[in-house]
Amino acid sequence: MSEESSGRGPIDAKVETALAIFFVVFSILFIWQSTKIPEPPRNISVGSGTFPIIVGTIMLGVSIALAWKRLREVAPRLFGRGVGEMTVVPLDDDDTGIRDWPAVWAVLGSFLALIVMLEPLGFVLTFALFLFGLSSFFSPGHWLRNLVTSLCFSLFFYYLFTQVLLQPLPNGILAPLF
């Protein structure tokens, strides 16, 4: 890992700008959806669309202000005089930077796989596979430790929930075994 990639690169700055603009778009969509809420024929003084529209409008205002501020930072020439701040969030006590993007994609992918496979494969199998897979991705040298821990974790919680707490968990393809 080079030092450079530990900070915030140009993509990061773009994503931050995109997020600020996204909130503006989201507010508009939200207000549009709010206006489509049917008002029930009932004598309620404030209808079901009123609060969403108020909140949506305030959110639109706040998000425009944020996006404006952001755009002035990014492109001072286009949007009036720049405020002279840094183009990215200052790095002091930054504990949210990512140095290892492949790892993030791996986590998100395996997390999604865990959710998708939970009911078809059953609790014990998916949880053991997920834990073993992810931990071995990060510390391949300790695969045996990871395997044992994963199996113990899954079996322990399966037993605890189904036998002690009487909360059924999905059995999936192992159903004939249980």
Place this chain on the structure above:
Amino acid sequence: MESFSGILSGFAIALQPYYLMWALVGTAIGTAIGVLPGIGPSLAISLLLPFTYQLVDPVGAFILFGGIFYGAMYGGSTTSILINTPGESSSVITAIDGYQMARKGRAGAALATSAIGSFVAGTIATFLMMVLAQPLVDMALRFGPAEYFAVMVLALCSVTGIGGGQPMKAALCTLLGLVLGMVGIDITSGAIRFTFGIPTLFDGVGVVVAAIGLFAVGEVLVGLGNLRGQKQARFMDTGSLMMTREEWKRSAAPWLRGSAIGFVIGVLPGAGATIATFLSYGVEKRAAKRPEEFGKGAIEGVAGPEAANNGSAGGSLVPLLTLGIPGSATAAVMLAALQGYGINTGPLLLQKHPELVWGLIASLYIGNIMLLVLNLPLVGLWVKLLKVPEALLYPMILAFSVLGVYSLSRNVADLYIMFGIGVLGFLLRRYKYPLAPVILGLVLGPLLEKEFRRALIGSRGDWWVFVDRPLSATILATSAIVLVAPLIGYAWRRLRARPA
């Protein structure tokens, strides 16, 4: 002194070995389920009911349930502090500073301050319940929709400082929370909003689902996204498990304030523990000498809300015992349990079954001591959890989150919602948008809107209803002061600074 002789007879009951045993069992079960994700005290009591009918008399059952109730409040903070995964909405706010303390090697102190704070609050709340039950319940009944609305406004105003130096971003996050809170069936009118026809969304986005997604999932992504090639562990070595002298000093006042706030809010059947914890956090941030430390591991931000959480548990027993009105889901299950024994709850409970009420109150005192004795040694054990290698710990946190959310509803769609909110939370966190306001909006929003509209339905559209009533007007005025006071203080400091 009616209550004095009452409590003496209560202790005479609760100190019998048989009931002591049930108190111990209850507190142990309560602590355990507090730590387990997705299993709350209400489910635990429901599961136990069939057995208790055969095993214990009503007094024993009530002592058992009281122990579970208090115990779960103790245990609930543990996962919040250690792995940033709140198990219920009332421990969401604990995660903010508690988890930061854990990362700085003060996990032991965070767990200790929440255990001792819970003890203090539990004891104070039980005492107040004993002496003030009747006047308090009379006050609680005066709370109509307008007053509840005012309380929600107060809660919202007092936590405005939660954003930590980014007021615009904090405002946006609060609004995002409000938006999330509007998803689902609108109880006031019966309309369905923003569900896109997906049945899972009809009941709205669960607070626990959102909190786990925002806090735990985001944390795991950041943690694992830096694990390979990192020079030092994200968790500093845990130092002393004990609280330092300074930490004691900083915790004491928040414990007391949190107890009081929690108890008062707990007595109101329509408010709930989560509001109490938010209010306490706001108050502590205002009272603190170094408010800038909040969000970075301020012990006051753990001590206050944890005390408030337990204080509200005690408070919610007041309407239950005096009127038979449950102040929380757990109290509702306890009520059903009593009815299952053929005991008529309601205002006559104390008159007809004094042994039950006083026995419970006495056993809550005893249970609190048991919980402290049980939990302080556990602190050392829990902290060892952080010694699990990070390559295993983070995947386990995710697995734990999935298990918790799934066992709450047995609904895979909730897991997808958690995933989506997790990704959103990751982005927000990365660009310095504070996360706690999202939960604040999600919790307060629906209540705020509901009570506001109820008040207007009741007044048939007369908007003066909010200021006509003295109680509601007073609370709203307090909110205004809370909101404006920092500005005045700021102006005052500027004025004084100028001549110097």
Place this chain on the structure above:
Amino acid sequence: MGMSRILRNALSAAAMAAALMSPVAASAQANYPAKAIELMVAFAPGGGVDLFGRTVAKVLTEEKIVNQRIQVFNKPGAGGELGMAEMAGPRKNDNHSLSAFALHVIYTPLTLGTPNSYKTLTPIAKIFSEYQMMVVRTESPIKSLKDVEAALRKDIGSLRFGGASLGNSDHIVVSKFAQLLGGDPTKVTYIAYSGGESNPAILGGHVDVGMGGLDLMDLVKAGKMRALAISSDKRLGGDFKDIPTFVEQGYDVVNQNWRGIFGPPGMSAEVVKYWRDAFTKMVETKSWKAELEKNQWSNSLETDTFVASLDREYDSSKKLLGQLGLLK
């Protein structure tokens, strides 16, 4: 789920074939249930349906009417729709799954527009009913149903009613009452509360007239509330013997909130019969009667006629909900 469902379907198909071929069909029923029964409650723990499901499981096991373990679990969400969907989907044809429901099997599809209803389940038996009570707090100037009528006749929106959510039994009773007086039920001032939240509102005078289940009796007995009427068709006994029904007072308002047991679609006829017999046996036991008494439930067992009465109720509810503007 694919594999296991195929397997399960294959097994049940094989069992059916065996039952058809064997000369004594009864033998297939003799060893039913072959494994633990899973009883689903489509609501969160602590509510009325949860209590119903757990009590049924307890009595059936204790009285040894069913010789297998009955495991109760909760699958809450969307007014019972998520539970109905689980029954109609993954648990289809499963003879070892049951579910506990209330009115929601009729109301949820109507008010939320969801796909599942009692029609996509196998109705087994209606077990008991609960009724609604109309109350005021003791300090209230309203002394009787006549006072309520007088106020509503003058101005249909003049009284604040408080009760459970819109379209719920509480709301239905108030609406039927308003309709009877010739008023438009959508003009009634009705404040919806969830759970027991309405009780403090009634006691604090934040609503004028309260609606709720029979558990309000505890507050009536304590002198905090006054009962105006009960929604049953006949006067109830015990604690309720002094409280007149709506009908007795000249208002034709009857409403029952029943609880029933449903199987998944495709449950075999023999198994349905097994459970109907089991419930018929259960309601006669002493311990079940004790539960009824304790919880203020009224026995209203219906087995073979259950489907027909569901159909009737569906039609009348659809009409009323349409008038209330709650149909989706």
